[in-house]
Amino acid sequence: MSVFLQTFLTDFFRNVHSLHKDNWDHLRFGHDHPRKKTFMVETAVQRMETLMRNFSAYEWAFENLADDYSKALLVKLLEFAVLDHHHVRLPLSNAQYWADFASVDQNYRRAVRAVPDEKYEINQYFDPETDISVFTTTPGFLTQFIHKQYFLNRAPFTRPACGDICIDGGSCWGDVALRLMQSAAPEGQVHAFEFVRGNLEMLQRNLELNPQLARQITVDQRALWHETGCQLSFDDRGSSTSLTQPVSQNTAQSIGTVTIDDYVREKNLPKIDFIKMDIEGAEIPALQGAAGVIRSFRPKLAVCVYHKLDDFYTIPRLIREIHPGYRFYLDHYTIHREETVLYAQV
DSSP states (O other): OOOHHHHHHHHHHHHTTTOSSOOHHHHHTTTTHHHHHHHHHHHHHHHHHHHTTHHHHHHHHHTBBBSSHHHHHHHHHHHHHHHHHHOOTTTSSSHHHHHHHHIIIIEEEEEEEEEOOOOOEEEEETTTTTTTTEEEEEHIIIIIIITTTOOSSSTTOOOOOTEEEEEEESSSHHHHHHHHHHTTTTTTTEEEEEHHHHHHHHHHHHHHHHHHHTEEEEEEEEEESSSOOOOEEEHHHHOOEEEEOOOOTSSSSSEEEOOOOHHHHHHHSSSOOOOEETTTTOOOHHHHTHHHHHHHOOOOEEEEEESSTHHHHHHHHHHHHOOOOOOOEEOSSSSSSSSSEEEEEE
16 A cells, blocks of 8 residues: 555544534635535535546655655645545644734734725735735735745745746735745846736735835736737636636636746746746646746746646646656645645756
8 A cells, every 4th residue: 555545544534533613714714604514525525536536646746745744735635625624624723823813913904994895804014024015804914924825934945035036927916926026135026927907906006015126026917828829718706817718708808818938038038036826727828838937947836736626736747747857845824725835946
């Protein structure tokens, strides 16, 4: 029996007999969500079937993670996909997480409801560690500035260095672009990709709050893809906006595409050192469109792998096909299934 199979089955059956009543993220999903009290058996069966059909692929992903923490986390995330919060507690689901959450408004908030919005409570925060001011939500500040998503905070400490040129794929409100730029300052650059109107408005507000960093941040309003010049449809869902191929007659909005390889040529960039991607399931085509850059410059990568269950193996396999020298690490930044990041570096 392989190490992966033995670890998965042992932990899985242990968790089946666990029942967690304090493991629900009401801030993300609300108190009245149907999943809060009801275990979705049909969903669990479907996901378990998917896991079993592709077990060898998940085993490959497990074996190609570079440290024990990443391997244990992958097993835990796969179990969570099947058994959900009722039976599986993810690493951040503890008292310290909620203490960190409480500290955000107590210690970092500077203005309440600083930006009118029908969907979110957007406050203004200040992070003394980075000297960044930002309009965002309480969970957003927690994830990006306290828990530092997209910066691997254990060896090999994957993050931009001074002078790095960075790609921020899916910049949304610009908080990550600012953090990347602060890490790469003063000589670095960030090239941020965002096309959703509301996100761009918030991104611009956040750049205006941080003019010294904003001078080195370039915003491109195209979608990252494996071809330049395509037109793709999208439904504006704010931070959760995803692309549809080809242009749909039922969707009023469309956007042009660009590859990272073509963008680097357009801007005559001498190198790319760091690529972050959180683009709602378009990570595979965007990485395909960055193959030349990855082969030539071997940038550090921080790529989200939670949008699809097979992301855990399809994304590292693609990266390894593009350049076989990459080593992989995994981390996770919520108490639910979202916000898993695959870090890769040579």
